[in-house]
Amino acid sequence: xxxxxxxxxxxxxxxxxxxxxxxxxxxxxxxxxxxxxxxxxxxxxxxxxxxxxxxxxxxxxxxxxxxxxxxxxxxxxxxxxxxxxxxxxxxxxxxxxxxxxxxxxxxxxxxxxxxxxxxxxxxxxxxxxxxxxxxxxxxxxxxxxxxxxxxxxxxxxxxxxxxxxxxxxxxxxxxxxxxxxxxxxxxxxxxxxxxxxxxxxxxxxxxxxxxxxxxxxxxx
Amino acid sequence: xxxxxxxxxxxxxxxxxxxxxxxxxxxxxxxxxxxxxxxxxxxxxxxxxxxxxxxxxxxxxxxxxxxxxxxxxxxxxxxxxxxxxxxxxxxxxxxxxxxxxxxxxxxxxxxxxxxxxxxxxxxxxxxxxxxxxxxxxxxxxxxxxxxxxxxxxxxxxxxxxxxxxxxxxxxxxxxxxxxxxxxxxxxxxxxxxxxxxxxxxxxxxxxxxxxxxxxxxxxxxxxxxxxxxxxxxxxxxxxxxxxxxxxxxxxxxxxxxxxxxxxxxxxxxxxxxxxxxxxx
Numbered sequence: 001x002x003x004x005x006x007x008x009x010x011x012x013x014x015x016x017x018x019x020x021x022x023x024x025x026x027x028x029x030x031x032x033x034x035x036x037x038x039x040x041x042x043x044x045x046x047x048x049x050x051x052x053x054x055x056x057x058x059x060x061x062x063x064x065x066x067x068x069x070x071x072x073x074x075x076x077x078x079x080x081x082x083x084x085x086x087x088x089x090x091x092x093x094x095x096x097x098x099x100x101x102x103x104x105x106x107x108x109x110x111x112x113x114x115x116x117x118x119x120x121x122x123x124x125x126x127x128x129x130x131x132x133x134x135x136x137x138x139x140x141x142x143x144x145x146x147x148x149x150x151x152x153x154x155x156x157x158x159x160x161x162x163x164x165x166x167x168x169x170x171x172x173x174x175x176x177x178x179x180x181x182x183x184x185x186x187x188x189x190x191x192x193x194x195x196x197x198x199x200x201x202x203x204x205x206x207x208x209x210x211x212x213x214x215x216x217x218x219x220x
Numbered sequence: 221x222x223x224x225x226x227x228x229x230x231x232x233x234x235x236x237x238x239x240x241x242x243x244x245x246x247x248x249x250x251x252x253x254x255x256x257x258x259x260x261x262x263x264x265x266x267x268x269x270x271x272x273x274x275x276x277x278x279x280x281x282x283x284x285x286x287x288x289x290x291x292x293x294x295x296x297x298x299x300x301x302x303x304x305x306x307x308x309x310x311x312x313x314x315x316x317x318x319x320x321x322x323x324x325x326x327x328x329x330x331x332x333x334x335x336x337x338x339x340x341x342x343x344x345x346x347x348x349x350x351x352x353x354x355x356x357x358x359x360x361x362x363x364x365x366x367x368x369x370x371x372x373x374x375x376x377x378x379x380x381x382x383x384x385x386x387x388x389x390x391x392x393x394x395x396x397x398x399x400x401x402x403x404x405x406x407x408x409x410x411x412x413x414x415x416x417x418x419x420x421x422x423x424x425x426x427x428x429x430x431x432x433x434x435x436x437x438x439x440x441x442x443x444x445x446x447x448x449x450x451x452x453x454x455x456x457x458x459x460x461x462x463x464x465x466x467x468x469x470x471x472x473x474x475x476x477x478x479x480x481x482x483x484x485x486x487x488x489x490x491x492x493x494x495x496x497x498x499x500x
Binding site: 063067070071074075076083084085086089166167168169175176177178179180181182183184185187188 | 337376
């Protein structure tokens with residue numbers, strides 16, 4: 001096991017996983033929030049778009065989306081970010097992770113909306129706030145605080161799902177594991193090493209989100 | 221209380237299913253090597269490698285399948301007594317060392333690292349890393365003409381590592397499987413696909429790619445395909461080696477190569493047919 005640690009740069013691979021997850025998470029949070037707002041908006045068309053997005057994306061395998069980003073989007077449609085294949089694959093991987101998990105962020109946030117009593121929205125409207133104002137000043141802050149726990153679960157799932165990026169050649173932890181099992185034979189030890197790496201990434205996050213959700217919950 | 225009872229039921233069911241699975245596996249591999257009367261033999265192959273090991277419905281085709289069938293016959297197992305098991309690259313050592321398969325014939329290159337975990341009989345074929353290009357492409361003639369070209373291979377594979385090392389500024393797109401690379405090559409997303417020439421010839425021979433793709437034919441590595449078996453089982457290794465030698469000398473080997481890899485005009489590289497190494 002020691003020689004594997006010396007021979008391969010595990011740190012660089014996990015750093016790639018962290019970069020991929022962080023950029024993907026930011027994108028997913030922004031797009032997911034937008035989708036959640038669309039799903040509760042008073043405009044029927046927006047609601048329909050939000051609902052169809054969630055249902056289509058949530059039910060499409062991530063690997064399929066990932067491979068499509070290169071085979072379909074880059075090669076057939078010509079939507080390329082860089083002439084260098086590895087750079088292009090990394091950017092697409094971030095986008096696909098964001099697009100895919102936005103559906104789950106949206107649903108987590110929607111559960112947060114449900115924790116806000118109806119009266120809050122009615123009170124906001126009755127003091128003359130517009131839809132945008134009541135959303136940004138009254139509803140969303142409370143919704144986020146109520147959705148911390150499911151958002152945390154989504155983030156943990158996102159970190160683990162980022163391994164799918166190895167399917168389009170992003171040099172993340174999963175890619176390095178494939179390399180090591182090709183060169184050094186696939187043993188339980190190698191799999192265990194990477195499993196521990198992911199536990200180190202996700203376990204503290206889970207604990208932190210649990211305590212955060214307790215501290216931030218709106219006491220009613 | 222209720223939760224605990226449900227938990228106990230789940231555990232009990234899991235145990236029962238697990239035991240049943242073990243029982244089934246045990247009885248089918250029970251008969252030792254050699255005797256084979258009535259018993260079956262489990263052999264690990266690739267299920268998704270055209271020309272080498274491909275499963276279509278309940279039919280298996282490819283060079284690895286033909287070699288496995290021939291070797292099994294010499295060990296005393298008729299073709300209908302072979303049970304093929306899918307062996308993805310990362311699982312081959314585990315499948316052998318845990319006894320889930322007796323032999324692995326799955327584009328399995330003999331390397332020192334692998335020899336520490338399993339024993340090899342063979343080689344039964346000498347492959348080399350080569351390039352697959354579109355049939356009308358005359359610009360790519362070998363490894364040195366790849367400058368400015370887009371290359372494709374499989375994440376983490378030996379071939380991908382080799383081109384990264386040999387060509388420092390290579391523009392390499394990696395995918396999870398070679399099929400995706402072939403699709404990218406046909407749609408002109410990449411200019412060449414690199415891996416063992418056997419695998420490339422297998423794709424070029426497929427009916428839907430006939431006349432569209434060609435193997436360049438300038439191999440720049442040597443891969444000795446061996447038959448993996450349990451470490452230290454010298455008796456079995458010698459029998460398998462004997463079978464490979466017989467297959468080469470009675471012409472079955474040449475026939476198997478021609479039917480599986482020949483349709484795209486592929487000719488085995490220098491060193492073929494190989495002389496199997498002695499078992500240690």
